[in-house]
Amino acid sequence: MREGAQVTQAEAGNRYEVLHTDCPARDVVDHVTSRWGIWVLISLRSNDLRFYELRDSIQGVSEKMLAQTLRALVQDGLVWRKVEPTAPPQVTYGLTEFGQDVGKPLTDLFDRITQRLPPRGTSATERLSATDQVKL
Incomplete structure (x- = not known):
């Protein structure tokens, strides 16, 4: 590898060097895993949504942060944008094929977490299973 240079796809056998600071894949990962990026991908997993529908589906996101997140995800090719x-x-957003592919494991992760959580209102102590308490 050349000193300080990013390995190209051809040089790396069609792989990016994601731990290198100049790697373009690293930017995409940063956008996907940003505070709001993951929620945008999860919100769009089953429906195309207009901007305000998307904003309303993600509680706590400001219009400014949603617009910035969508801009980055559109630029990365994960989300498409249609202006009528x-x-x-009327602006509608949806997942591209790439966005669906990236969003699938995120949806699986989200589903696993929510399936394993105890019912709402359960105290922290009650959340620990018997095996987890033994490990403490």
Whole structure:
């Protein structure tokens, strides 16, 4: 590898060197795993949504942060954006094939976590299974 240079896809056998700071794949991973990126991908997993529908589906996200996150995910090719020339313009977002592919393991992770969590209102002590308590 050349000193300080990013390995190209051809040099690395069609693989990126994601631990290198100049790797373009690293930026995509940062966008996907950002505070709001993962929630955008999960929200769009089953439906295309307009901007305000998407904002309403992700509690706590500001319009500014949602717009920045969507801009990055569109630029990365994970999300598509369609503007309908109406007054006011209607903007719809959805997952590209790449976004669906990346979002699938995130959805699986989300589903695993929510299936393993105890019912709401359970105290922290009650959340630990008998085996987990023995490990403490």
